[in-house]
Amino acid sequence: MSVAAYPLIADWVGTDGSRLVIRTGKVDIGQRISTALTQIAHEELAVPLDLIDVAPVRTGHAPDEGITSGSNSIEQSGHALRCAAATLRDRIIALAIARFGGDRGDWQIADGILHLPGINHRCGVIDLIDKIPADATVDPDVEFRSRLGPSPKPGMRGLADMVCGRFVYVHDLDFPGMLHARVIHPPQVNARLAELKTAAVGDLEGKGFRVVRDGSFLAIAGPHEWPVVQAALALANACVWDVGTGLPEGDVFLQLNPKNAQRFEVIDGIPQIGAVPDRLVKPDISARYERSYQMHAALGPSAALAKWDGQKLTVHSHSQGIYPLRDSIADSLSLDPAQVEITHTPGSGCYGHNGADDAAFEAALIAMSLPNCPILLKWSREDEHGWEPYAPAMAVELAARIAEGRITAYSVEVFSDTHRGRPRPGANRAGPAKLLANRFRAAAVPPHPAQPNMGRHAGMHRNLDPIYAFPDKRLIKNLVTGMAHRTSAMRTLGAAANIFALESFLDEIACQNGADRLEFRRTHLTDPLALAVLDELGRRIDRRPDLAESAGRGMAYAQYKNQMTRVGVCVDVEVNDRAEVRLGHAIIVADAGRVIDAEGLSAQLEGGLIQAASWALHEEVTWDRDGVTSRNWESYPVIRFDNIPTIDIAILDRPDAPSLGAGEASSGPVVAAIANAIFDAVGIRMRRIPFTPDAIRKAAAMDEADCGSTPSV
Amino acid sequence: MTLTLRINGEARNVTSDPDTPLIYVLRDELKLKGTKLGCGLEQCGACAVLVDGVSLPSCVSPAGTFEGREITTIEGIQAHETGRRVQAAFIAESAAQCGYCTAGLVVATTSLLDQNESPDHDAIVLALNPHLCRCGSHPRVLKAVIRAARP
Numbered sequence: 001m002s003v004a005a006y007p008l009i010a011d012w013v014g015t016d017g018s019r020l021v022i023r024t025g026k027v028d029i030g031q032r033i034s035t036a037l038t039q040i041a042h043e044e045l046a047v048p049l050d051l052i053d054v055a056p057v058r059t060g061h062a063p064d065e066g067i068t069s070g071s072n073s074i075e076q077s078g079h080a081l082r083c084a085a086a087t088l089r090d091r092i093i094a095l096a097i098a099r100f101g102g103d104r105g106d107w108q109i110a111d112g113i114l115h116l117p118g119i120n121h122r123c124g125v126i127d128l129i130d131k132i133p134a135d136a137t138v139d140p141d142v143e144f145r146s147r148l149g150p151s152p153k154p155g156m157r158g159l160a161d162m163v164c165g166r167f168v169y170v171h172d173l174d175f176p177g178m179l180h181a182r183v184i185h186p187p188q189v190n191a192r193l194a195e196l197k198t199a200a201v202g203d204l205e206g207k208g209f210r211v212v213r214d215g216s217f218l219a220i221a222g223p224h225e226w227p228v229v230q231a232a233l234a235l236a237n238a239c240v241w242d243v244g245t246g247l248p249e250g251d252v253f254l255q256l257n258p259k260n261a262q263r264f265e266v267i268d269g270i271p272q273i274g275a276v277p278d279r280l281v282k283p284d285i286s287a288r289y290e291r292s293y294q295m296h297a298a299l300g301p302s303a304a305l306a307k308w309d310g311q312k313l314t315v316h317s318h319s320q321g322i323y324p325l326r327d328s329i330a331d332s333l334s335l336d337p338a339q340v341e342i343t344h345t346p347g348s349g350c351y352g353h354n355g356a357d358d359a360a361f362e363a364a365l366i367a368m369s370l371p372n373c374p375i376l377l378k379w380s381r382e383d384e385h386g387w388e389p390y391a392p393a394m395a396v397e398l399a400a401r402i403a404e405g406r407i408t409a410y411s412v413e414v415f416s417d418t419h420r421g422r423p424r425p426g427a428n429r430a431g432p433a434k435l436l437a438n439r440f441r442a443a444a445v446p447p448h449p450a451q452p453n454m455g456r457h458a459g460m461h462r463n464l465d466p467i468y469a470f471p472d473k474r475l476i477k478n479l480v481t482g483m484a485h486r487t488s489a490m491r492t493l494g495a496a497a498n499i500f501a502l503e504s505f506l507d508e509i510a511c512q513n514g515a516d517r518l519e520f521r522r523t524h525l526t527d528p529l530a531l532a533v534l535d536e537l538g539r540r541i542d543r544r545p546d547l548a549e550s551a552g553r554g555m556a557y558a559q560y561k562n563q564m565t566r567v568g569v570c571v572d573v574e575v576n577d578r579a580e581v582r583l584g585h586a587i588i589v590a591d592a593g594r595v596i597d598a599e600g601l602s603a604q605l606e607g608g609l610i611q612a613a614s615w616a617l618h619e620e621v622t623w624d625r626d627g628v629t630s631r632n633w634e635s636y637p638v639i640r641f642d643n644i645p646t647i648d649i650a651i652l653d654r655p656d657a658p659s660l661g662a663g664e665a666s667s668g669p670v671v672a673a674i675a676n677a678i679f680d681a682v683g684i685r686m687r688r689i690p691f692t693p694d695a696i697r698k699a700a701a702m703d704e705a706d707c708g709s710t711p712s713v
Numbered sequence: 714m715t716l717t718l719r720i721n722g723e724a725r726n727v728t729s730d731p732d733t734p735l736i737y738v739l740r741d742e743l744k745l746k747g748t749k750l751g752c753g754l755e756q757c758g759a760c761a762v763l764v765d766g767v768s769l770p771s772c773v774s775p776a777g778t779f780e781g782r783e784i785t786t787i788e789g790i791q792a793h794e795t796g797r798r799v800q801a802a803f804i805a806e807s808a809a810q811c812g813y814c815t816a817g818l819v820v821a822t823t824s825l826l827d828q829n830e831s832p833d834h835d836a837i838v839l840a841l842n843p844h845l846c847r848c849g850s851h852p853r854v855l856k857a858v859i860r861a862a863r864p
Contacts, residue, residue: 030811030848155804162812163800163819165747165787172746180741226729226737229753299751299759299847300813348749348813349848381752599807603853607810610849633756633845641841644851 002080006063009091009136012084013041015126020045020052022081025065026073027057027320027344031663032156032600033073037081039154039596044085044145046109047125049154057344059326059337067321067422069352069489071564071661074596078659086142092128096121147655151595158346170316170345171303175374178305179210179221181366182232183377185387186440188627189486190244192216193440200238204231211235212369215442219366221375229380246625248484253290253688256395256415261478262452269457269465269562271477280411280474283399285509289501290688291394293621296490297636300348301384302355306363307374313340313367317360318347321422325357328423328431329364332438332445340364351611352490353422355379355388358436361423365437385636386628387436390621391490392417393483394460396501400470405513406523409472414498415480416460418450421488436486450481457561460494463668466502467559468524484623492664495560496612499668500675500689503556507676508685517676521557529591530559530566536650537568537589544585550574551584552681556672558665565592565665567605571613571645571673575682579693579700581617581674583645588666590649593657601662602649608666609647614639615667616674620690718779720745721789731777736760738776739786747787747816751845758844761817762786768817768824768840787816795861796823802861803854810848817844822858830863 002025006012014021022041028034034054042049055062065077093107096114100121108115114123161167186192193216201211204220209231212219220235222228264271305316313335319325322342330337347356363377379387394416401409423434429445432438438445453459461477510520518538525531534557547553555570572584588605595601618637622630630636675686684699715726720743729738734753739745739762751759753772760772763785790796799822802808809815818841825832825840832840837858846854 030809032810156807156809158812159804159807159809162809162815163803164791165745165816167812168746169749169813171749172740174744174746224729224737225741226733229737297847298813299757299811299845300749301751346811348751349811351847378750381754381756603807603810603850606852607849610851611847614849632754633752638845638847639851640845641851641855642838644855647852 002063002065002076003083003138003140006080007137009084009088009132009138010134011063012081012138013088015129017130018126020047020126022052022054023062024054024077024081025057025063025323026068026077027322028346029068029320030349031604032597033068033077035154035157035600036074036078036597038157039152040078040082041085042154043147044082044089045125047112051112051126057322059322059340059342064323067324069320071560071663071665073661074659075661078596080138082144083140083142084138086144087139088129088132090139090142091132091136092125095128095131096123147594151598151651151653153599154597156600167346169300170305170318170347171300171378173305173316173345173376178374178376179223179370180225180228181219181221181363181375181377182228182380183362183383184218184220184232184236184239185383186216187241187243188247189439190246191241192244193218193239194242195240197238200234204234210370212366214365215444216440217365217437219362221366221370243626247623247627249625252293252393252483253395255483256393256480258413258478260480261415264452264477266461266464266475266477269461271452271454271461276476277474280399280401280409283411284402285512286397286399287505287508287687288395288397289497289504291497291500292689293393293485294391294490294615294619295385295388295621295636296351296354297638298348298350298354298384301379301381302359302388303347303376303378304360304363305374305376306360306367308367308371310371311339313364315340315342315360315364316345317342317356318345318350319356319360320350320353321424324422324424324431325360327425328435329361331425331429332361332432332435333364333368353389353488355384357423358387361435362437382631385631389421389486389488392419392487394494394497396497398501398505400505400509402509402513405515407470407509410466410470411474412464412502413476413478414460414464414494415478416494417480417483417487418453419459419487419489419493420450420453421486447486450479452477452479457563458493462493462561463495463498463558465562467527467530467562468521469526470524485621491611492667495664496615496668496671499556499558500671503558503669503672504675504687507554507679517555530557532652533557533566533568533589533591536652537570537587540587540589540648540650541570547572548574550681552677552679554673554676554678554680556669556676558669560661560665564660565590565662567665567669569609569666569669569673571670571677573674573677573681575678575696579696581678581691583613583643585648586645587648588650589652590662590665591652591654592662593660594655595651595653596659598651601651604663605649605666606647608664609670610639610644612667612670613674616671616689616691618690618692716777716780718776718784719782720784721786722792727776729776732775734773735762735771735776735779739771745786745788749813749816751813758817758821759814761820761844763820763824766824766827768821787820790819790823793823795826799823799826799861802857806853806857806860808850808853808857810850814844814846818854822861825858826862832862
């Protein structure tokens with residue numbers, strides 16, 4: 001809990017004498033958290049939005065809020081800030097009463113002014129805040145200002161600079177004496193540098209480039225970027241790699257089975273140590289759903305700037321976790337954490353643990369070898385696609401018994417490698433072990449075998465526990481480690497695959513039993529807020545014109561982490577004669593509690609939908625023995641403007657309820673809704689993501705073989 | 714050897730090798746950092762600039778091939794009536810999340826509307842399809858293009 005760790009008002013909000021300054025440990029990655037935090041401060045303190053700043057998120061200055069992930073920022077930083085700002089409001093009103101009299105209820109606060117009507121006393125809120133003692137503490141039980149009227153729509157911070165090309169990303173930093181750098185990564189993770197041709201290195205050094213080598217970690221730097229890009233190619237050609245065993249080429253979906261797994265029963269969202277219960281006896285229906293390895297694939301490759309002055313290492317990074325990264329880098333370089341300062345500087349959208357942290361450490365390694373030179377390292381597109389930690393391949397096996405149109409027993413087993421690859425300090429140098437370059441240095445720190453994440457609704461078992469009231473549940477987590485690729489957190493972690501599986505399975509059962517798909521879900525729900533979401537979804541579906549003959553409609557429902565934003569989704573698709581899925585109209589109904597930034601909330605729900613559609617239809621990491629083969633946007637295609645659905649969004653605002661995290665809430669149900677819509681359109685059940693034309697044709701052929709029926713595609 | 718490029722209405726002498734892809738000259742030598750590098754492979758559209766009014770990627774073609782042509786980067790779009798309208802429309806529709814694709818999309822939209830002030834959906838998609846966005850701001854970008862177009 002953020003307030004417990006940082007109990008002072010000044011930890012969260014203060015002034016610079018003329019403007020309100022918010023302090024947060026959560027970083028803005030395009031999800032508009034800084035816009036939402038500004039709105040929260042504005043709501044509680046009535047300071048105009050254009051007089052509110054968000055302090056740079058920098059180690060040693062910002063509160064340590066761990067990692068910006070899990071849709072937690074509104075519920076953690078947002079809640080802490082609201083408590084701090086509301087406490088501050090109470091304190092400044094008390095101060096005004098002490099000075100000028102009046103009753104608490106008489107003082108009005110608006111437009112940055114505290115005002116006692118009838119008497120001509122007007123006090124600036126910012127002036128009063130400066131008179132509050134620095135050691136004043138946050139009252140965690142303080143009453144918030146209630147909101148009347150429509151949900152707020154603050155302008156997005158940074159947007160005007162983005163459309164003018166003025167918004168500064170880490171890629172744009174420019175310091176005197178700065179060197180551009182590139183890393184020469186191995187062909188694949190098991191390769192090691194056997195020989196570096198000294199003549200070529202001498203030639204490059206003769207041209208003024210600086211070559212940095214530590215074991216199999218190899219980098220080059222120089223004053224101008226394009227010459228460095230070319231020199232990196234020349235240096236790559238001077239490398240002789242021992243390719244070792246290469247990448248394993250076995251079928252990952254065969255590896256995802258109980259024999260290879262550490263198994264845990266999950267009760268109430270928490271994995272349990274001990275024997276797992278036996279399989280469901282004689283289920284009426286069972287099915288297995290899978291997701292391929294996928295990547296974050298940020299539009300801008302990862303980058304970082306680092307400078308070592310002999311005492312202090314200064315780093316600019318778009319990492320989502322500057323404190324854990326600081327400690328991991330310090331440990332890797334045998335520095336005191338106080339010697340490392342990391343400032344969050346924007347990168348392109350990351351959607352989880354991408355190459356940001358690895359690039360930051362690589363920049364630091366280069367900087368340590370070239371003291372007093374700011375080093376701006378950028379990964380290439382090939383680096384990003386080939387070396388970011390991927391979202392693990394997953395499998396979800398479901399079984400159920402059905403009686404009188406209801407599910408009476410339910411079993412689910414999820415199989416996955418770890419979703420927790422972020423560098424964080426821990427036993428046995430856990431932080432360094434998770435920074436890519438440490439595998440290649442002369443004093444290598446090899447990766448640890450992944451440990452099971454035993455957190456509540458965490459990792460692969462996020463949304464494993466069905467939100468439906470099934471009477472007899474058996475939930476099993478299967479951790480399979482040591483698979484083909486390094487993996488880590490990607491938007492929703494296991495939830496997308498688990499929700500895809502459950503919501504597809506419900507669709508299959510409803511279809512087999514001739515039940516209405518919406519009503520079948522309603523039958524198994526008891527949460528009135530969930531029912532309200534589905535009711536609104538149903539009303540909106542009813543208002544849609546009838547589907548074309550060739551089209552299909554699918555729906556799904558989920559509550560992210562079983563405790564955050566509730567989302568119902570409906571997607572219309574057509575499957576054309578090339579077996580391509582064309583997205584038509586989509587409906588999202590969401591309940592995120594109290595809405596802070598309606599536009600930002602919609603943008604997250606829409607963005608989650610589009611990204612999930614891209615996962616569902618296109619995305620799959622490919623590789624062979626020699627390395628990852630999906631290294632650019634042709635070999636790793638993603639959704640483009642020619643397949644964007646129209647989207648109708650309904651947000652069920654509850655101004656008196658707490659605000660709930662929403663950044664990952666729509667993605668899981670979208671994948672399922674698309675699969676269900678494909679089935680509705682052409683009668684083909686897609687059980688492995690992505691649903692590419694090839695996959696759809698193969699599934700159609702399998703259905704034909706199974707049933708002798710004529711598939712539609 | 715110097716190269717003279719016309720950028721945002723000014724003649725600029727540059728010392729980079731003429732074989733340098735244009736984007737590195739813009740960003741590294743001229744410090745015009747609004748243009749973004751996404752792939753260096755002409756696959757993602759992040760690096761688009763206007764060349765004689767047409768949106769083109771700048772990440773592969775050598776700077777020397779742009780001599781004698783009028784280059785407008787995102788920094789110069791504001792001097793352009795259509796460009797200002799496009800920027801205002803992107804702001805009005807909140808048509809960005811992380812913003813890394815935004816410069817390229819503003820450039821592409823400006824080019825489209827200069828050539829066709831009332832494009833239909835197919836024309837818009839054709840113009841924007843070379844551009845990737847990973848945050849999923851597409852629906853808002855499409856609305857922004859329509860907002861900036863003449864009815």
